[in-house]
Amino acid sequence: MESRSMDAEIASRTEAIVGRLKPLEGPLLPILHDVQKEFGYVPKAALPVIANGLNLSRAEVHGVVSFYHDYREAPAGRHVIKMCRAEACQSMGGDELGERLLGLLGVDWHGTSGDGAVTIEPVYCLGLCACAPAAMVDGQVISRLDEKMVTELARAVKA
Amino acid sequence: MSVKIYIPGDSGAVALGADRLALSMQKAVRAQNLDAVIIRNGSRGLYWLEPMVEVETETGRIAYGPVRASDVDGLLAAGLLEGGDHPLLLGDPEALPFLKRQTRLTFARCGITDPLSLDDYRKHGGLAGLTNAVAMEPKAIVTQVTESGLRGRGGAGFPTGIKWNTVLEAQAPQKYIVCNADEGDSGTFADRMIMEGDPFLVIEGMIIAGIATGATKGYVYLRSEYPHAILAMNRAVVIAREAGVLGASVLGSDHAFDMEIRVGAGAYVCGEETALLESLEGRRGVVRAKPPLPAHKGFLGRPTVINNVISLASVPVIMDKGADYYRDFGMGRSRGTIPIQIAGNVKHGGLFEAAFGMTLGELIDDIGGGTATGRPVKAVQVGGPLGAYFPRELFDTPFDYEAFAGKDGLIGHAGIVVFDDSADMLKQARFAFEFCAVESCGKCTPCRIGSTRGVEVADKIRDGIETESQITLMTDLCNTMKFGSLCALGGFTPYPVMSALTHFPDDFRPTPGMKSPMPQAAE
Ligand SMILES: Cc1cc2nc3c(=O)[nH]c(=O)nc-3n(C[C@H](O)[C@H](O)[C@H](O)COP(=O)(O)O)c2cc1C
Ligand code: SF4
Ligand code: FES
Ligand code: FES
Numbered sequence: 001m002e003s004r005s006m007d008a009e010i011a012s013r014t015e016a017i018v019g020r021l022k023p024l025e026g027p028l029l030p031i032l033h034d035v036q037k038e039f040g041y042v043p044k045a046a047l048p049v050i051a052n053g054l055n056l057s058r059a060e061v062h063g064v065v066s067f068y069h070d071y072r073e074a075p076a077g078r079h080v081i082k083m084c085r086a087e088a089c090q091s092m093g094g095d096e097l098g099e100r101l102l103g104l105l106g107v108d109w110h111g112t113s114g115d116g117a118v119t120i121e122p123v124y125c126l127g128l129c130a131c132a133p134a135a136m137v138d139g140q141v142i143s144r145l146d147e148k149m150v151t152e153l154a155r156a157v158k159a
Numbered sequence: 160m161s162v163k164i165y166i167p168g169d170s171g172a173v174a175l176g177a178d179r180l181a182l183s184m185q186k187a188v189r190a191q192n193l194d195a196v197i198i199r200n201g202s203r204g205l206y207w208l209e210p211m212v213e214v215e216t217e218t219g220r221i222a223y224g225p226v227r228a229s230d231v232d233g234l235l236a237a238g239l240l241e242g243g244d245h246p247l248l249l250g251d252p253e254a255l256p257f258l259k260r261q262t263r264l265t266f267a268r269c270g271i272t273d274p275l276s277l278d279d280y281r282k283h284g285g286l287a288g289l290t291n292a293v294a295m296e297p298k299a300i301v302t303q304v305t306e307s308g309l310r311g312r313g314g315a316g317f318p319t320g321i322k323w324n325t326v327l328e329a330q331a332p333q334k335y336i337v338c339n340a341d342e343g344d345s346g347t348f349a350d351r352m353i354m355e356g357d358p359f360l361v362i363e364g365m366i367i368a369g370i371a372t373g374a375t376k377g378y379v380y381l382r383s384e385y386p387h388a389i390l391a392m393n394r395a396v397v398i399a400r401e402a403g404v405l406g407a408s409v410l411g412s413d414h415a416f417d418m419e420i421r422v423g424a425g426a427y428v429c430g431e432e433t434a435l436l437e438s439l440e441g442r443r444g445v446v447r448a449k450p451p452l453p454a455h456k457g458f459l460g461r462p463t464v465i466n467n468v469i470s471l472a473s474v475p476v477i478m479d480k481g482a483d484y485y486r487d488f489g490m491g492r493s494r495g496t497i498p499i500q501i502a503g504n505v506k507h508g509g510l511f512e513a514a515f516g517m518t519l520g521e522l523i524d525d526i527g528g529g530t531a532t533g534r535p536v537k538a539v540q541v542g543g544p545l546g547a548y549f550p551r552e553l554f555d556t557p558f559d560y561e562a563f564a565g566k567d568g569l570i571g572h573a574g575i576v577v578f579d580d581s582a583d584m585l586k587q588a589r590f591a592f593e594f595c596a597v598e599s600c601g602k603c604t605p606c607r608i609g610s611t612r613g614v615e616v617a618d619k620i621r622d623g624i625e626t627e628s629q630i631t632l633m634t635d636l637c638n639t640m641k642f643g644s645l646c647a648l649g650g651f652t653p654y655p656v657m658s659a660l661t662h663f664p665d666d667f668r669p670t671p672g673m674k675s676p677m678p679q680a681a682e
Contacts, residue, residue, distance in 0.1 A: 129500070
């Protein structure tokens, strides 16, 4: 639960971001990106601040946050694995590797493991289709994944 | 002078260990006190050889690959800096058949230069097109682009010059150039490669578009899945601004142009131009009905050119070498060159820029070398998740917009994804529906609901329940989606589904005695 003082903290940090990016043409996505960078997700307490700053309703801001796959409404695990599920990766056995990874970590797509170690998100193409299957782990790209690499990856993020 | 060692900083090479390799090389160079510098170039696009290292010797560049960090000591001992012999030696990179058979106009510099050196860019012909353009009347630039025959490389193949002319003729105090760098199609990475490997080219193309249409502000809408490209483009914009390429006086002329990089938020539909504009303005990425066209009412309601990265990146060579030079490549109404991306289960995957007209078979069998697994090719999907699956019987189709349309397919952004004979085409059809359901903007019922229904129908077919009537239902669903959808996400999802159903009917029917066989992939 976000406590009241935490909410105030979130609000003031969000206000700084809004103040900085408001002059842009079309500032909402840049603001949401920075808010997520700041907190690791887009906290509920940030929405009224953004709405106020941009003269939008809170529902409008929420509507935007919920539309885009990138924005998280809750914190992610300590590690984030984005595994490509698109066709080129499928052609190289990506589906089976994805299932294997989920099994090893005991989560489903979009899920976070019970110990908070890792969140797994599907992604549809990383532009690494000539060296599929591909994934992004904490922002680092890896490709030509195989069973051994996936097993290692599962162990590494659990450690 | 120090010897130059090139180690790609391209994310495809990085995903295969190029950063680790560069670090090891740097350490070894220092430890052995060698007179060498490491340059992080773009990729040449031969991904089965990445990380591909090149050294500049007296007789030209010599390539090695694929190189791992653990190969560094051996390579240096073999005389890497002089192009010494080693098991990983590839020789002159441009003599490699995969590169030699290409016609690189747009990708002329990619993998050769330091992506963030404006000097290097100039030395290799960069800014020549813009230098010509600043001295021309806007109308003359538009005419030259129109006469080159360039068509949009983002998928729809609309003539670029005609789009520009509409914006040129629109009257407004502010117009915009928007570069569509959302590149969401599976099997495509040309936009990514050029943004990482030759970012000034994209900037140059956008400035020319600005001068041609009277737009002074540009935005690149770049997908968040491409952090390396985001970094490279942002850095390149700063460098270009400091050098006076961007700003109040482009190359010292009377023309002003500046630009920003904006990052997407993981929605495939935001590659659709009107959804992109909504997103850029800070709303949900819901597709707008047309008209009005973005050329009349685009970003913030003002006249806007929206072009794909490769469309814009193809303009500088047209302004440099002339419309005829570009138009003389190609076939039919598909003029110039197209950067084809060969991907998936393929032995020699990568970027292959060629004049329009090569057949699918040449590209997959000769250039691509068949599958990576060594098994027979079963199907190839051309044009991303909304593109058709082609069987071998259609491999004589030439790469040409009209020829592909004639076979119920599309070129799209020119990605080819190869599947071997372990592919289950019913599963691929199901995925097409699933993808549409995940990425639908929600505006049209056939797209939003039909796609989910499609997944259910595919599951029934898989389980052998009322096969024939379900297949009829799937066909009907496709018809409803095709004609009842506002944009190509709902409207073209029938391409992969119907092509799978038409060309691979057996995959949709139960095999006697065995329910939905899933062939085991070879070890
Ligand atoms: C669902 C959907 C996704 C699209 N994604 C892209 C994309 O990622 N990049 C792109 O350039 N065009 C994409 N397009 C095509 C654009 O709507 C538009 O035609 C293109 O940006 C125009 O530029 P061009 O004329 O230079 O091709 C997409 C279209 C649809 C319907
Ligand atoms: S077809 Fe689908 S994605 Fe396109 S506008 Fe309609 S609902 Fe949105
Ligand atoms: S399809 Fe997986 S990286 Fe492109
Ligand atoms: S994207 Fe709008 S309904 Fe899912």
